[in-house]
Amino acid sequence: MKRFTGFIKKEFYHIFRDRRSLFILFGMPIAQILLFGFAITNEINNVDIAILDHSKDATTEEIINKISASKYFSIKQMIGREAEIETAFKNGKIKAVLNFENDFGKKLVKESKVTIQIITDATDPNTANSITNYLNAILQNYQQSENRGIQIEYQIIPKTRMVYNPELKSVFMFVPGVMTIILMLVSAMMTSISITREKELGTMEILLVSPLKPFQVIVGKVVPYIFLSIINAAVIVLLSIFLFGMPVQGSLFLLGAESVLFIITSLALGILISTIAETQQSAMMISLMGLMLPVILLSGFIFPITSMPEPLQIISHIIPAKWFIIIIKGIMLKGIGMSFIWKETLILIAMTVFFIGLSVKKYKIRLE
Template sequence: MKRFIGFVKKEFYHIFRDKRSMFILFGMPIAQIMLFGFAITNEINNVKIAVLDQSKDTETQKIIQKISNSSYFTIAQEIKTESEIESVFKKGEVKAVLVFEKDFIKHLQTQKNAKVQVITDATDPNMANTISNYITSILQNFIQEKNKNNKQAYQIQTQTQLFYNPAMKSVFTFVPGVMTVILMLVSAMMTSISITREKELGTMEVLLVSPIKPFQVIIGKVFPYIFLSVINAAVILLLGYFVFEMPIEGSLFLLAIESVLFIICALALGILISTLSDSQQTAMMISLFGLMLPVILLSGFIFPISSMPLPLQVISNIIPAKWFIIIIKAIMLKGASFSVIWKETLILVGMTLFFIVVSIKKYKIRLE
């Protein structure tokens, strides 16, 4: 029995000495419960909306103030004409536009009835539906408070209009999201495993000291995955277009260029992971747990980023998938040009260069 107890103690010592085991046992569960607990939510917070107030009277100002004071919405801007609505939506920051009819207070006082139009960006149908319900609820609450001191009941009619996805098809959200997840995980994971395999077998150093230059070795290892990932992207787009009737409103050429840029970014991230990993198992663990959860939860694919706590919103900015989802939705559903998505494109380019530079430095350190 003493031998058995001694053996168990030894195993405990081995586990406590191994930082990776400790991270898997305690670090990963804590990280996952924090991510799932804060990121997975159907509620909305601090959603940016725009206002088109064609009446500009005391009642509309009270309503705007009431909406602004709620934790659900932030008045991002006020627009002057209906022609500005689509350009506001194309920029991607504003998720809804609140339109007050002309002579709002006059209609409310004389006809006891006034109209408010809620126009939502339905590229994310679930979020659009939630926004519409929240705004309607605030308007109803406003009119109930107003009716407390009036004998005759006032009414506000809410008219909803959906931009880009009037049929509320969820596939409009899932095709860009699934494409992003597949390209990120396949590109990064396969690249990191491929290069780590060479290191694990001891052949990477042989390749790098051969007449072939180091960057040529890396490009040679990565190029097949660029080709295969491009095929994956094309298959997903074709299935989305022909099977699920996913529209492609923007330029196919721009969509192709942006997709290749994201693939290269993901491959560069895979190379970086390989420099941090000594074995295929470690590379697989980093790729799966270090990429899969953040890509799904913090990219805006399923859950709105604006509803997450501020620390998670900040962290989401370093997730390449977030910027690619914004780009691909803007091109496919909104028909956006490069002038609309240049900022997101520049961020992806910067991330790609960062991953490549760090990877090259790491490889040089390993060969010294």
């Protein structure tokens, strides 16, 4: 019994001395519960909306102030004419437009009935429904406050219009997100084990004494996987179009070019992981655990980023998948061109250069 007790004590000592084991035991559960607790929410907060006010009277100003005072919406743009609505949506930041008709306040007093149009970006159907419900609730609350103490009650009738996905098909949201996850994880995992495989098989020494420069070795590792991932991306797009009826409103060439860019970004990230990890197993674990949760939770695929706490919104900026989802939804559903997504494209290019540069630096350290 004493031997058994001593053996148990020894195991405790081993666990407490191994920082990685302690991190897996205590750090990972805490990190996951915090991430899931703050990121997973169906509520909306600080959603950017635009206002098209044809009336510009005291009544519309009061409603606008009431919406702006809520924590749910942030008025980012005042639109002058209806032709600007589509441009506002294509820029990607505006999620809804509130359209007040002419003589809004006069009609409300004279006819006791008035309409207001709520135009919502339905590329994310769940968020679009939430935005519409929240705006309807605020308008109803305003209507109830105005109807106190009067005989003929005012009626504010909201008319909802969903753009880019009028039928609110969930597949329009899931296809871009699933495509992003597949390309990110598969590309990163494929390359993350490439250099670690060389070390485990004992062929790393051959690379170390070869005349190839570190940059050539890194690029040589990436190039074969680029072609394989392009085939993967083409299959996903074809299945999305012909099997799920996913539209491609924009340029197929631009969609292909942006997909190739994201593939290269993912492969470069995988190479970086492979230069850091010591074994294939650890490289695969980093790829799965370090990429899957952030890609699903912090990319805006399922949960709106604007509803998350500020620290998580900042972290989401370094997730490549976030920028690719914006690009692919814009091209496929909104039909936008490079003039609307050039910022996101430059961010992905910068990330690719950073990952490759850091990989080369790490590889040089191993050469020394």
